[in-house]
Amino acid sequence: MHFEQNVTQSIVVSGTAARRGACPTLSEPMPTGDGLLARIRVAGKVMTARQLAELAALADRWGNGLVEVTARGNMQVRGLKSEAVRPFADAVGALLSIETGLVVDTSPIAGDDPEEKADSRSVAADIRAAAAKFTGKLGPKVSVVVDGNGQISLASLKADIRLEARDSGSWAVTLGGGQAQVMDPGGAVAATLAVLGALAAIGPQSRASDLFPDGGAPAGDTFPVVRTFNLQHGTSSGIGLPFGAMDGKHLTRLAQAASAGGVSIFRLAPGHGLLLDGADTALIAEANRLGFVTDSADPRQRVSACIGNRGCASGHIAARELASSLAAHTGPGHLHVSGCAKGCAHPRRAHMTLVGSEGGIGLVIDGRAGDTPSQILDEAGVKAVLGAWQDGR
Numbered sequence: 001m002h003f004e005q006n007v008t009q010s011i012v013v014s015g016t017a018a019r020r021g022a023c024p025t026l027s028e029p030m031p032t033g034d035g036l037l038a039r040i041r042v043a044g045k046v047m048t049a050r051q052l053a054e055l056a057a058l059a060d061r062w063g064n065g066l067v068e069v070t071a072r073g074n075m076q077v078r079g080l081k082s083e084a085v086r087p088f089a090d091a092v093g094a095l096l097s098i099e100t101g102l103v104v105d106t107s108p109i110a111g112d113d114p115e116e117k118a119d120s121r122s123v124a125a126d127i128r129a130a131a132a133k134f135t136g137k138l139g140p141k142v143s144v145v146v147d148g149n150g151q152i153s154l155a156s157l158k159a160d161i162r163l164e165a166r167d168s169g170s171w172a173v174t175l176g177g178g179q180a181q182v183m184d185p186g187g188a189v190a191a192t193l194a195v196l197g198a199l200a201a202i203g204p205q206s207r208a209s210d211l212f213p214d215g216g217a218p219a220g221d222t223f224p225v226v227r228t229f230n231l232q233h234g235t236s237s238g239i240g241l242p243f244g245a246m247d248g249k250h251l252t253r254l255a256q257a258a259s260a261g262g263v264s265i266f267r268l269a270p271g272h273g274l275l276l277d278g279a280d281t282a283l284i285a286e287a288n289r290l291g292f293v294t295d296s297a298d299p300r301q302r303v304s305a306c307i308g309n310r311g312c313a314s315g316h317i318a319a320r321e322l323a324s325s326l327a328a329h330t331g332p333g334h335l336h337v338s339g340c341a342k343g344c345a346h347p348r349r350a351h352m353t354l355v356g357s358e359g360g361i362g363l364v365i366d367g368r369a370g371d372t373p374s375q376i377l378d379e380a381g382v383k384a385v386l387g388a389w390q391d392g393r
Helices: 003-010 049-062 082-095 121-134 185-202 248-260 281-289 319-329 379-390
Strands: 030-032 035-040 046-048 066-069 075-080 103-105 143-147 161-167 170-175 181-183 228-230 235-240 245-247 265-269 273-277 303-305 335-338 350-357 360-367 375-377
Touching: 035 082, 046 049, 049 066, 049 075, 049 082, 049 248, 049 265, 066 248, 075 082, 103 121, 121 143, 121 185, 161 185, 170 185, 181 185, 235 265, 235 281, 245 248, 248 281, 273 281, 303 319, 319 335, 319 379, 350 379, 360 379, 375 379
Parallel strands: 103 143, 143 161, 303 335, 335 350
Antiparallel strands: 030 035, 035 075, 046 265, 066 075, 066 245, 161 170, 170 181, 228 235, 235 273, 265 273, 350 360, 360 375
């Protein structure tokens, strides 16, 4: 019996799916503490320097100017007002090709990566096309990762279904948290569609955890984006947005400097990053001057933080400001500064998590933001704990 046939026979339906929150989109932004937040899924995660500059200008015109690159490599614009939603969406739609429907993630250098085991784009395109029949029946958080197994790992991206290339003719498919099964590209697509069909049958609140007892395919460690990547022709240099965010004016200046230096292509990368094709040392130095993360040893690479109470109604602390002040004082391991117990910026375990609450800042060691804190600290207490961590005590 083919593996894709086994899929439908082994599904465990847990009853009515638990209700999950929606995801913001370009046409239907989400209310937050600083207005409406629009998420922009740029097709192929590639844009020109001109498009980046124009998008930043639109963020400044219609929003509060703050632009984010998410952990999955999507863009977000904050601070929109309700009357700005339609003109902003129309302007962005005219500027960029936007993906809608099922989230199918691939590497931003897929097809240009000389180290990838297989070009993931054709498999991803087949899944997107065939999944169109499930439009309106799948939840917005349902996702598929198609990893060509090249220089940019997608292991940090949580997925309901994960496909990883073993070679040009075989893919390891993980459904839920089970063991990977190796199959040819056609079988991998068929198995993926079988699971998507089962999710659609339950309804738009369903996830892999409603089908498989072990839940969705687990996410791995955060991908280090600040490095140089080899392309089929040339290189691409990765830089990071500190804590995933940057003022639009600085993005505009970066795009202008890139154009002046002959760099026209920007790629959106997992881990809150941008890749600049063909960037020279002068452009990277300018990015550093503008506040981007350009050094792989920068401690901000090991710190996650949400916007906190500066832009979220649930936040109790100014998480990014606190994270910025603490980054240089961290020890080995990952620090997560969360405005509240939801832990949006880093859903995984971290060596140390600081969680905003009404009573102070909760301390969680080797856990998640939603775990019970071992202590409630003020900022002085936090710095003392960080000092001990840095000293290895």
